[in-house]
Amino acid sequence: MTIEHLDSGVILSQAVVHGDTVYLCGLTATDCGLDVAGQTKEVLAKIDDRLAKCGSDKSQLLNATIYLTDIKLKPAMNEVWKVWLGDLNRPARACIGGVELEPDVLVEIVVIAAK
Numbered sequence: 001m002t003i004e005h006l007d008s009g010v011i012l013s014q015a016v017v018h019g020d021t022v023y024l025c026g027l028t029a030t031d032c033g034l035d036v037a038g039q040t041k042e043v044l045a046k047i048d049d050r051l052a053k054c055g056s057d058k059s060q061l062l063n064a065t066i067y068l069t070d071i072k073l074k075p076a077m078n079e080v081w082k083v084w085l086g087d088l089n090r091p092a093r094a095c096i097g098g099v100e101l102e103p104d105v106l107v108e109i110v111v112i113a114a115k
Contacts, residue, residue, distance in 0.1 A: 006053065015054050020115040022054040026067070032104035036073040040080040043109050051113055058084070060114040061091035067108040071097025077107055 007014035016023045027046045029039035051057050066081075068074060074095055091111070101108055 006050075015050050017054050017115070021062075022051060022056045022060075022113045022115060024050050024111050024113075026108045026110045028102065028105045028108045032102075032106075035076070036068070036106045037076045037080050039105070039107050040077045040109075041084075043107060044080065044084045047109065047111055051111075054113075054115070056113045056115050058113075059088050061088075061111055062114055063112040064091050064093045065110045066093065066095040067099040067101065067110075068095065068097045069099060069101055069106050071095075073097070073106060 001019045004017040005013040005015075006017070012025050014025050024047060027043050027050070029042040031042060032039070034042065048058060051060070066077065068077060074097065077095075099108075
């Protein structure tokens with residue numbers, strides 16, 4: 001079975017496709033001046049884009065891991081998450097708070113999806 005690395009850099013690939021499974025790297029917002037809701041919206045748009053490039057979409061999500069700098073941000077992040085998923089089935093998910101991220105980054109999301 002082949003392994004395809006997309007948008008590889010010096011330290012990571014933005015996505016890896018192995019068979020019918022897509023693994024995305026941890027994604028953060030570009031505009032770190034936004035609050036957690038704004039950053040989450042931006043990250044989810046990046047996820048939509050990267051999954052599309054890999055022949056998948058959010059309806060195929062298997063797993064998500066969400067890192068927050070403060071667990072108190074979880075309710076605001078969850079509101080954006082629920083709107084983004086709409087009526088789709090929910091993936092298995094973990095949300096971890098109290099994580100030290102890059103300066104001004106409030107949320108980082110990693111997902112795995114089927115093709």
